[in-house]
Amino acid sequence: MSKKRFIAGATCPSCKESDTMRWWQEHHVEMVECVKCGHTDRRSPIASEASESDPKQEDGQVIGIFKPQ
Ligand SMILES: [Zn+2]
Structure with a gap:
């Protein structure tokens, strides 16, 4: 099951x-x-399997966060 959701405020590249x-x-x-x-x-890929000891934080992007406007 793949539910497609619109990304508020996203701009197509x-x-x-x-x-x-x-x-x-x-x-x-995530497609x-x-x-x-x-x-x-x-x-x-979602960082669920990322190594816990890796201090790098690359997931600063807001995709996946949906706030109703
Ligand atoms: Zn487009």
Whole structure:
């Protein structure tokens, strides 16, 4: 089951439209798709299996956080 959800405020890197991006999870990978131009992209794997001792923090991006506006 993959539920696609729109990403509020996201801008498509391809057609530059905003609020056209939606995302879903596929095999623990976050996919994003632009419904306007069909651009798709793959987000980094979710850090659930990342080493706990790694102090690096790369997940500063807001994708996946949805605040109703
Ligand atoms: Zn687009």
